[in-house]
Amino acid sequence: MSVAESHLHDHHDDHEHDHHDLPWIKKYVFSEDHKVIAKQYLISGIIWAIIGGGLSLLFRLQLAYPDANFDWLKPLLGGWIQNGKLDPEFYLALVTMHGTIMVFFVLTAGLSGTFSNFLIPLQIGARDMASGFLNMLSYWFFFVSGVIMLCSLFIETGPAGGGWTVYPPLSALPQAISGSGLGMTLWLISMALFIVSTLLGGLNYITTVINLRTNGMSFLRMPLTIWAFFITAIIGLLSFPVLFSAALLLIFDRTFGTSFFLSDIYIAGQALSFEGGSPVLFQHLFWFLGHPEVYIVLLPALGITSEIVATNSRKPIFGYKAMIGSMLAIAFLSFIVWAHHMFISGMNPFLGSIFMFLTLIIAVPSAVKAFNYITTLWRGNIIFTPAMLFSIGLVSFFISGGLTGIVLGNSAADIQLHDTYFVVAHFHIVMGSASFFGMLAGVYHWFPKMFGRMMDEKLGYVHFWITFIGVYMVFFPMHYIGIAGFPRRYYSFTGFDFTQSFTDLTQIITIAAIVTFAAQFIFLFNFFFSIFKGRRATENPWRSNTLEWTTPVEPGHGNWPGAIPTVYRWAYDYSKPGAEDDFIPQNVPFSETKGSNFPHENEQMVAEAESIHGK
Amino acid sequence: MSQHELNLQSSEPQKPLSMNPKKFAFWLFLVTVLMIFAALTSAYIVRRADGGWLEFQLPSIFWLNSVIIVVSSITMQLAYFAAKKDSLEKTKLYLLITSLLGLAFLVGQFYAWGDLVEIKVFFGGKGSNPSGSFLYVLTGLHGLHLISAVIFLWVVFAQSFKYKVHSKSMLVIECCTTYWHFLGGLWIYLFGFLLLNH
Ligand code: HEM
């Protein structure tokens, strides 16, 4: 192992490595260590997931039992319950907050924030992020943004209520709905801070991946997780500034009386002075972020899945380069399909058919990824760890939700389906559940590296099966309800005759949602219990190839106590014919694996040897 | 052992990009600024195509301001060259001139707003039209960035007195120069854009 262990990297020159003498507050609160920041993101994400999920149960109750008496919720909701009924405007606020929290705080910050921070330095062989300070700043911007959003839940006029997409004019005019008053202002402030946080994070991820890879870690040896985080960060860097612009113009419309998005509006018989604005313009700006955002949420989960599926199938990932290519293609295409959210906004139908064409092309790289997961699993020596189960669950959701995407992508079909529960079903399966499963898979898989202990597997299995079945129970029936014409974001359906026959179905959905939500507490128990009392982990419990498993059980500041390992091969040498073990970590040189080398690898070995003994 | 290290490092296909991470991150920051303006100018085009667009003369002082900002880019570059050659007095002088030109540009932009108000093109309120509002937003946001650049210049200026800016320590002034050219270029783009789409 002399070469693998040879010291190739000096410590970062500009970095303090002995963290022992740091004050408590710099070690655990305002830490600049990427692992601590990752855990901060993870815990924040978990808290937000509980809040966001809880909100959804409230409005699911209303949908399933519109005639029930909700007075028992008064201790929690206070004045939002009047005469035993949920306030209709508060219903909208609940939907809005649920969407915003889940999309941005849980699945963007919680997912990318946790795993990009934790894994990028560990898997590319770096001591930390390019800038620990910016990284810390990124977390605290997110924290403040969250505090503001949380406050908005408790103000008298209620939080923002115009949907997570905050379309004007509804979101621009306080007269229109009470949530568009102070609640919307806080929403905008919070999101502006959130965007700054995401950009600071993304800047750091990209810089780190490009500049701080260890020796030998060429781009084509990077694990697919890193590729996914890297591409995600690039998408974020290009799309979040656009949301920032949209939010800025909306702020001007709200406070300075400009009319970017407003025109010819009458409220209660009164004409407003706004003239010449275009609400569709906002939709263009929003979805230019909004569509890439769905991939910002999904790609990290897909990256995590690639890693876990390969490790636990004990097989090289099928089509490594195709995976990279399809991620790049998805990233590129995601910027030119946004108008599929606007087919019925009055857009020119010819333009619509162009966007339809571009949208349907995305199905190709998506299918490539799905096939590659399946072919990796095919005939593997599959080890069903909880992480593996959640990854396979993700693949299932990615396929079933992607299929309905193709239906929606047809502009003619979308006339019927737009803004119905069909869309809700589509994106909760393909984005919500898939990314959520990716996040859970990641937690189960990297928990040993994060906390030095193992999570309980049995509880993990129970958690998986209830959640997996629960998700399908909740979201699958929504397709039918959607096709039947149920609009989304409606407070009550009982006003229409045709909806009566679906009451049972909505009740089943709600009950399934409650059970699924409750099952997450199994996970929470497992998570927090295992942090303190879990079985002690070994350095490499999953017998995995990537560099993070070459660190000590609980890596300290700087990650490797000695030198950073050098990388000699890709991350997927599992079950290589002729090898002693069924895995060969990335830091094992070819000269030590003569029995299993391919011819071109033998050539590389000669080059290695020359470079060492040549001189 | 150390011999080996050196050799390995040179033979491994490593570090294809030897850019300073801080500088690289700074470039990425410029990308985000660029995206903000790309979004706004695209929105401008989309909105303008909808009709109902108030047409008016651009303030002629924009021409003068454009000249000022181009000249300031030249002096900035001279400051950079001077620092590279370790002629620190010259560096300070050029930095000072650049920041004064920057301030002159900002004052000029402010006058331009005055001209707009004179011809009754308002930012918001009754009688405002998106065509005018966009102009205020574009110039205002650009101005805000330029203010940050002037502050950055002053930081570099202050550092130059502490002998922290010289041929062996160019990172800060290099980033500042880049930022300055970027904002100059951005203004020229915006002005050209406005001239073409008016
Ligand atoms: C084959 C690929 C896909 C296609 C063709 C597709 C197509 C569509 C279309 C046309 C809509 C608009 C429906 C409407 O509002 O009427 C839509 C909505 C949506 N899609 Fe997809 N989609 C695909 C994959 C994905 C993926 C992978 C994600 C996320 C990871 C995603 C997330 C969403 C979300 C969040 C919405 C709804 C946003 C909202 O209105 O609140 N989609 N999709």
Ligand SMILES: [Cu+2]
């Ligand atoms: Cu989309």
